[in-house]
Amino acid sequence: MLAKKPIPFLDLVLSISEATDLVDRELNNHNKRVAFTSLGIAENFGLSNNFKYNLIIAGLLHDIGSFSLRERRETLSYDYQPKHNTDNHSYIGYILLKDFNPLAEIAPIIRYHHHFWKDIEDLELPETIKLSTQIIQMADRLDVLIDKNKEVLGQVEEICRIIKKGNPVQNQIQTRHCRRDNKFKK
Secondary structure, X not given: OOOOOOOOHHHHHHHHHHHHHOOOHHHOOHHHHHHHHHHHHHHHHOEOHHHHHHHHHHHHHOOOOOOOHHHHHHOOOOOOOOOOOOOOHHHHHHHHXXXXXXXXXXXXXXXXXXXXXXHHOOOOOOHHHHHHHHHHHHXXXXXXXXXXXXXXXXXXXXXXXXXXXXXXXHHHHHHHHOOOOOXXXX
């Protein structure tokens, strides 16, 4: 019988994240990049440490419901939005996490991380969950835009051009969450 040894929570999350990335070598470290980019966005908003911690965990696990190469590849479009049913990786990820107490708090973030603001603004979710979904979505879409075979800094202008074309995700983060009341600040 194996000896029972406690596994540090972050080690568990990183192991799950890395296993998810093994579905497709092209997307290797995608979850880590999304977590890191999400942290950068949250830093710019001056959000609390607890908010940022949950955002990092959600970024690391946002694709936990992706079990096939087909599913991973179909999300590579910058404008990807899931079908409005339960047959998509974000819903499956939500189902996997919602009843697991240490990760239940981030389950709704996983569920809605591909939905635009207009699709979730009327849902009865805490504002922090709504904001988290939009930050994860932006970080996820930014990672899709970056060509891993080119120098990242050489792509900044093109990525900014795409985002400035009125992409709903960027506009939603800017207009909805850069509010005067700073509701999400420390």
